[in-house]
Amino acid sequence: MKIVIGKDAVMTGLQLVHGVVGARPTLPVLSNVLLQAQEDRLWLTTTDLEVTMRCAVEAKVAKAGATTLPAKRILSIMRELPADNIEIETDEKHSSSITCGSSFFKILGLSVDDFPPVPKYEGGHVFTLEQRVLKEMLQKTSYAASADETRYILNGTLMSFKANKLTMVATDGRRLALTEHELEFPKEAETDAIVPTKAVNELLRVLKDDGAVKVHLSKNQAGFEFDDVLLITKLIEGTYPNFRQVIPSQCDQRITVEREAFLIALKRVALLTSEKSSSIKLAFGKNKLKISASSPDVGEAHETVSIKYAGKEIAVAFNPDYVIEPLRNLANDEIYVELTDELSPGVIKCDVPFIYVLMPMRVS
Amino acid sequence: MRSPPESTVDRALASFQAALDGDRLAHAYLVVGSLRDEALPFAQGALARLFCRGVVRPCGDCPACRQVAERRHTDIVWIEPEKKSRVVGIDRIRDLQHVVYQTSFEGGWKAVVLVAADRVGEEASNAFLKTLEEPPPRCLFLLLTDAPQAVMATIKSRCQRIVLSSEPDVLPDPWRERLLAILADPGPQGLTGALLRSTRLDKLLSELRESVAEAEKAAVADDDEVSDETLLARIEARYRGMRSMVVRGILLWYRDLLMCVSGGGADCLRYPEREAELRRAAEALNHADAFRNLQIVEGMQRQFDRNMPADTVIQGAFGQLNG
Numbered sequence: 308m309k310i311v312i313g314k315d316a317v318m319t320g321l322q323l324v325h326g327v328v329g330a331r332p333t334l335p336v337l338s339n340v341l342l343q344a345q346e347d348r349l350w351l352t353t354t355d356l357e358v359t360m361r362c363a364v365e366a367k368v369a370k371a372g373a374t375t376l377p378a379k380r381i382l383s384i385m386r387e388l389p390a391d392n393i394e395i396e397t398d399e400k401h402s403s404s405i406t407c408g409s410s411f412f413k414i415l416g417l418s419v420d421d422f423p424p425v426p427k428y429e430g431g432h433v434f435t436l437e438q439r440v441l442k443e444m445l446q447k448t449s450y451a452a453s454a455d456e457t458r459y460i461l462n463g464t465l466m467s468f469k470a471n472k473l474t475m476v477a478t479d480g481r482r483l484a485l486t487e488h489e490l491e492f493p494k495e496a497e498t499d500a501i502v503p504t505k506a507v508n509e510l511l512r513v514l515k516d517d518g519a520v521k522v523h524l525s526k527n528q529a530g531f532e533f534d535d536v537l538l539i540t541k542l543i544e545g546t547y548p549n550f551r552q553v554i555p556s557q558c559d560q561r562i563t564v565e566r567e568a569f570l571i572a573l574k575r576v577a578l579l580t581s582e583k584s585s586s587i588k589l590a591f592g593k594n595k596l597k598i599s600a601s602s603p604d605v606g607e608a609h610e611t612v613s614i615k616y617a618g619k620e621i622a623v624a625f626n627p628d629y630v631i632e633p634l635r636n637l638a639n640d641e642i643y644v645e646l647t648d649e650l651s652p653g654v655i656k657c658d659v660p661f662i663y664v665l666m667p668m669r670v671s
Numbered sequence: 672m673r674s675p676p677e678s679t680v681d682r683a684l685a686s687f688q689a690a691l692d693g694d695r696l697a698h699a700y701l702v703v704g705s706l707r708d709e710a711l712p713f714a715q716g717a718l719a720r721l722f723c724r725g726v727v728r729p730c731g732d733c734p735a736c737r738q739v740a741e742r743r744h745t746d747i748v749w750i751e752p753e754k755k756s757r758v759v760g761i762d763r764i765r766d767l768q769h770v771v772y773q774t775s776f777e778g779g780w781k782a783v784v785l786v787a788a789d790r791v792g793e794e795a796s797n798a799f800l801k802t803l804e805e806p807p808p809r810c811l812f813l814l815l816t817d818a819p820q821a822v823m824a825t826i827k828s829r830c831q832r833i834v835l836s837s838e839p840d841v842l843p844d845p846w847r848e849r850l851l852a853i854l855a856d857p858g859p860q861g862l863t864g865a866l867l868r869s870t871r872l873d874k875l876l877s878e879l880r881e882s883v884a885e886a887e888k889a890a891v892a893d894d895d896e897v898s899d900e901t902l903l904a905r906i907e908a909r910y911r912g913m914r915s916m917v918v919r920g921i922l923l924w925y926r927d928l929l930m931c932v933s934g935g936g937a938d939c940l941r942y943p944e945r946e947a948e949l950r951r952a953a954e955a956l957n958h959a960d961a962f963r964n965l966q967i968v969e970g971m972q973r974q975f976d977r978n979m980p981a982d983t984v985i986q987g988a989f990g991q992l993n994g
Contacts, residue, residue, distance in 0.1 A: 331766075334743050356745050356776050357769065423745045426776060456765050457801060459772035503773060527774035541773040544807045 308372025308397040310344045312364070314390050314407075320351040320364040321382045323513055323536060328378045329355040336421040339375035342395070344368045352425060353378055356541075358506045359425055360513075363535040374401050376416045384412055426539050431525030432496040434468060438533055440488055441522070442514040444475045447486045447661055449507045450632045453479035463501040465547045468492060468524070476550050482629045483553055487660040500524050501547055506540035513538070554664055555652055558645035562591055563615040566642045566657075569596070570634040572610045576600045577627035579608035586624040586668040591616055591646070600627070623649045624668045630655075633663045679835045680709055684716045686833075688728075691720060697831040699803055699812035703819045704835030706787060706912065710815035713835060714784050715739060718747060721780050721811060745776040748783045752790040752908055759791040764798045771802055771810055781810045787908060788814035789821035796823045803829045818915055821976070842916040849875055850917060854924045855948035862990070869989040873982050876914060883910045914975060922968045925992075928953050929961040960993045967991050 324340060332338050332355065341352040349366040352359065374397040385393070388407040397403045401416040445464065453461035458480065467474040471492065476485045506529070513536060514520065523530035531538045576587055581602040590597040594616055599609035623646060633655050634642065645654040655663040683702075690696045700717075704710045718739045719729035729736050738744035748770050750763050767783055775781045785791070791799060803812065803826060814830055816822055842850060853871045858864045887906045923941040930939045931953035937943045953961075967988050974984045 333748070334745075336743075357773060421743065423776065426778075429778075456768055457798075459768060462772075503769075527778040541776065543773055545772070 308342070308344045308374055308395070309370035310349055310366045310368050310396075311392050311394050312349055312366040313392055314385065314388055316364040316366065317349070317385050317393060318382075320349065320362050321378070321385060323362045324351045324353040324360045325378050325382050326509055326512060327353040327355055327358050327360045334421070334423075336375060336417045336423075338377055338379070339417055339422070340378040340381060341373065341375050341419065341422045343373040345371045352422070354423055354425075355505075356423065357503060358509055358541075359423075359537075359539040360509060361425060361537040361539075372397060373419045374403055374416045375419060375422050376403055376414050380414065384414075425537075426528050428523045428525040428528045428530050428539065431523055431528075432468075432492070432498060434473070434490060434492055434496070434522045434524070435519050436473065436488065436490055436522070438514045438518050438520045439516045441520050441531075442511060442516070444473070444486050444488060445507055445511055445514075446636045447633070448475045448477040448484040449504065449511065450477070450636060451479060451482050451484035451663075452477040452504050452507070454504070455479065460501065460543060460545045460547060463503040463543045464507050465499060465501050465550070466522075466524075466529075467499045467547075469497045469499075476547070478548075478550060478553075481626070482663065482665040483550055484633060485550065485554070485662045485664075498524055499547060500529050501543035501545070502529055502540060503543055506538065509538060553652070554662055555645070555647070555654055558651075558654055559647045560591070560616075560618045560621060560645065562596070562618075562644045562646070564596065564612065564642055564644055565614075566634055566637060566639060568612050569642070570631060572598050572612050573627055573631050573634070576608045576610050577631065579605055580627060581605050585626060586670055587627045587630075588622060588624045588670070589630075589644075590620070590622040591618075591644075592620050593617060621646050621649065623653060624670045625653065625665060626668060629665045637661065679704070680713050680716065683713055683833050683835055684720070687717045688720050696811065698806040698810065699814065699830040701788065701814045701816065701819065701822065701827055701830035701832045702835065703816060703832060706815055706817050707909070709835035710817070711786070713833070714813045714815055717811075717813065718744070718782055718784070721782060722746070746779065746781045748781075749786065750783065751786040751904070753904070759785070759787070759795055761792065761795040761798055764791075764795045764802070767799075768802055772807060775809070779809065781807075783810070783812045785812070785814045787912075788816040788826070789818040791823075791826075793823075796826060800825055800829070817912055842913070842920045846875070846879060846913070846917070847920060850920045851924070851942060851945055854921065855945055855952075865989040865992070866986070869982075869985040872917075872985050872989070876917065876981055876985075879913055879917070880906075880910045883913060911975075914981075915972065918968065918972045918975065921971070922965065924949075925961070925964040925968055928956060929958075929965060932956050932958055932961045956993060964992050 328338060337355055343350040344366060345368060347365060347368055348363045350361060350363050352361040384405065388410055391407055393405060393407045395403055395405050401418055403414045403416055405412040405414065449464050452464055456462065461479055465476040471490060473488045473490045474485065476483065510531060518533055520531055520533040523532065527542065529540050529542055576598045577600060579600040579602060580587060581604065583604065584602040587598055587600045594614060596612045596614045597609060598612065601607040637657055639657040639659065643656045645656065649667060652664050652666055702710045702713055719736050722735040722739055722744060723729040724733045724735050735744065739747065742749055748767055750759055750767060752759050770781060771783065853868055853875065858867050884906045887902060887909060891902055927940045927942050927949050931949050937946050940946060940949065942949065971984050971988045
């Protein structure tokens with residue numbers, strides 16, 4: 308393989324794919340990026356066997372071929388090279404010479420044959436939507452996924468393509484985030500897939516605001532194809548819990564709150580929570596919300612926020628992070644907090660199809 | 672490397688193939704036998720049959736067969752004891768759960784091979800138990816061990832057992848003969864005798880380690896891919912296996928002493944060729960002493976498992992043993 312490639316192009320490609328490379332790869336070749344040069348393109352691929360990321364960048368290909376090189380080291384080298392054309396030449400022993408101006412590196416690679424083949428998604432269905440929509444849906448839900456590895460089924464985000472809607476759900480058992488988007492697809496394409504959190508995080512990193520993304524869903528894999536990028540991920544096996552049954556059908560009180568002011572006040576008051584006392588109290592009164600936190604060994608804080616509310620007074624305690632996260636990931640000016648009493652689940656909604664259910668904390 | 676006793680491993684593989692063909696595979700097997708000569712060849716053979724894409728399985732030629740043989744198949748996780756303590760830690764079990772509960776890379780089976788299943792720590796065993804209790808479909812667990820008695824009972828109860836060797840813990844010669852020479856030698860009585868015996872046994876273990884190291888180094892002499900760290904880990908694992916056989920050898924000696932104290936004949940003895948020495952040593956023992964000796968030797972293995980220094984374990988045990 309022999310190519311000449313611009314620094315910007317190779318950096319774009321490496322920065323896209325290097326996040327997949329794990330800290331403790333199970334096979335030596337998984338530390339490497341697969342480079343394949345053909346028809347004025349350089350394809351870069353990385354995998355940790357859970358997520359596979361592949362992208363193409365422009366390059367002048369003098370001799371087509373392929374090799375694998377240590378991903379992190381190559382990225383470090385490319386980052387330090389001057390902004391110029393870089394020549395990469397690989398010999399039969401997988402040793403690559405990198406030349407840029409007067410800089411020269413010889414890097415030992417591993418055989419292309421050792422690199423796992425890019426998974427093929429045979430059969431399955433393809434759904435097309437805007438990248439911006441997919442990214443926003445993931446942003447609004449993925450933070451609620453469980454990180455507890457004993458609850459493996461919750462270690463990802465559910466993508467449910469049903470009734471001409473894409474429903475995205477994540478939950479850790481204490482809170483649940485759900486968002487929906489209208490999407491046309493045939494009835495036989497209805498399917499569910501639980502996408503692992505690592506793949507979701509990579510998608511959030513690489514999805515752009517313009518252009519479409521094709522979502523390929525098969526029994527074993529999900530593929531996300533956009534621009535010159537392909538991300539393929541394994542899925543979490545099993546049936547996602549029936550999330551509809553935890554969403555309260557009706558709450559007694561609905562309170563309109565200005566999101567930004569609520570978020571800032573929450574962040575401030577939450578500074579006074581501690582490991583022993585990790586809850587904040589929200590006291591909803593006539594047109595005002597009092598947010599307070601008290602830790603016996605730290606101190607206390609409270610702040611009042613104006614709201615639109617004329618109902619009965621309700622005081623309820625929540626984990627502050629569980630309230631802050633949806634507010635941080637929404638863009639609406641106003642949100643609606645729905646409550647029944649201090650022990651029933653609270654609900655956060657807004658003027659887009661989004662529902663967030665969170666369990667209150669019982670405090671003395 | 673000794674060739675495996677073909678008949679046992681081959682018979683087990685034939686049964687495995689029949690279960691696979693009949694869609695009757697258990698989700699987990701506890702494979703009992705010498706790790707190197709029986710359990711590992713069985714695991715390689717079983718996995719080749721499971722993942723082979725050839726017409727006659729295993730063809731030995733397809734990419735899957737080659738990947739299984741080279742331990743680089745993307746849907747197989749190999750877990751071996753790590754670090755100096757030679758224990759499988761909780762982190763490795765957590766990593767494993769990712770693989771188990773996600774779809775396979777190639778769309779077919781997934782497999783987990785736990786080499787030396789007896790070396791899984793307590794916390795890790797409990798985490799692993801959860802995985803074994805709720806196995807996803809088309810996921811095979813192979814737990815390999817040469818010391819099934821050290822595997823947690825709740826794990827064993829969830830596995831189908833494949834016994835490849837009826838005597839997985841028999842110490843090979845010349846070590847067996849040397850051990851018996853130490854045990855059978857009456858030597859001086861009291862503390863001096865105990866110190867002499869423990870020094871001789873400590874020396875035997877040191878030489879055993881050197882012998883294992885030489886054999887392992889020779890086995891990988893032509894393999895550039897085996898790192899120094901891997902080689903050291905293999906030496907340590909093999910040595911620990913051999914050391915367990917030594918402890919079992921000592922245990923059998925004191926079992927024979929108990930038999931002699933109880934009036935058992937030569938047909939009850941595991942070391943009938945040493946009957947004369949055994950009966951001589953038994954003359955000075957009563958039942959209680961003979962029982963206590965067995966408990967002391969069992970304690971030795973537990974102390975070794977807790978990574979106590981060999982000389983401390985041996986001196987402590989021989990200071991208390993009678994006969």
